Amino acid sequence: MIIRFRAILFLAAVLVGSLGFAGSIHAAEHKEAPGKADKAANTEKKEKKMSGNEEMAVIATRHGKIKIKFLPEVAPKHVASMKKLIKDKFYDGTTFHRVIPGFMIQGGDPNSKDAENRSMHGTGGPGYNIPAEFNARSHKRGIVSMARSGHPDSAGSQFFICVADSTFLDGQYTVFGEVVDGMDVADKIVAEPRDRNDNPNERVEMTVTLE
Helix, strand or coil, X not given: CCCCCCCHHHHHHHHHHHCCXXXXXCCCCCCCCCCHHHHHHXXXXXXXXXXXXXXXXXXXXXXXXXXXXXXXXXXXXXXHHHHHHHHCCCCCCCEEEEEECCCEXXXXXXXHHCCCCHHHCCCCCCCCCECCCCXXXXXXXXXXXXXXXXXXXXXXXXXXEEXXXXXXXXXXXXXXXXXXXXXXXXXXXXXXXXXXXXXXXXXXXXXXXXX
């Protein structure tokens, strides 16, 4: 479950090979179906009406903190799972094990707690899967979405934060949050020197809390 980036066609191949996404990825320019733009706009308007005192996720790293607003209106099951895992301290000590400049940073794999067994980073999960909740939210910079394998209902604990617009993922991965503060931190993480599997040479561990 891992999400190299040069061009969109090559990036799609990386998604299949590195992210473990066995399903086909449409790397061609995303074309919205009639009415989809309106639906996305209405969804965003609905979310903006929500009160500002909602529970958010805060990811603390050695580069600083990333604050994430949940989107339960479009992905209630993913949000509920994420909150449960955070409360259980599941993410503490895991790393951002995949960083691809111009694309995304990925983390949330419990196997990444083992610093010695890097070959297993990106292959773990919480022991259960979450049904897909594909929605109208587009994969723009700052969007938080759930990684998965080939089957649509194979999401678990691994998530990724888009550091650049990646709309070719729309309708294939579940968007469940967005960064409201700390994209400068994400930019620092994605710039980390990395190995051939895009795993940072120096661990970028996280501690995740709800605030």
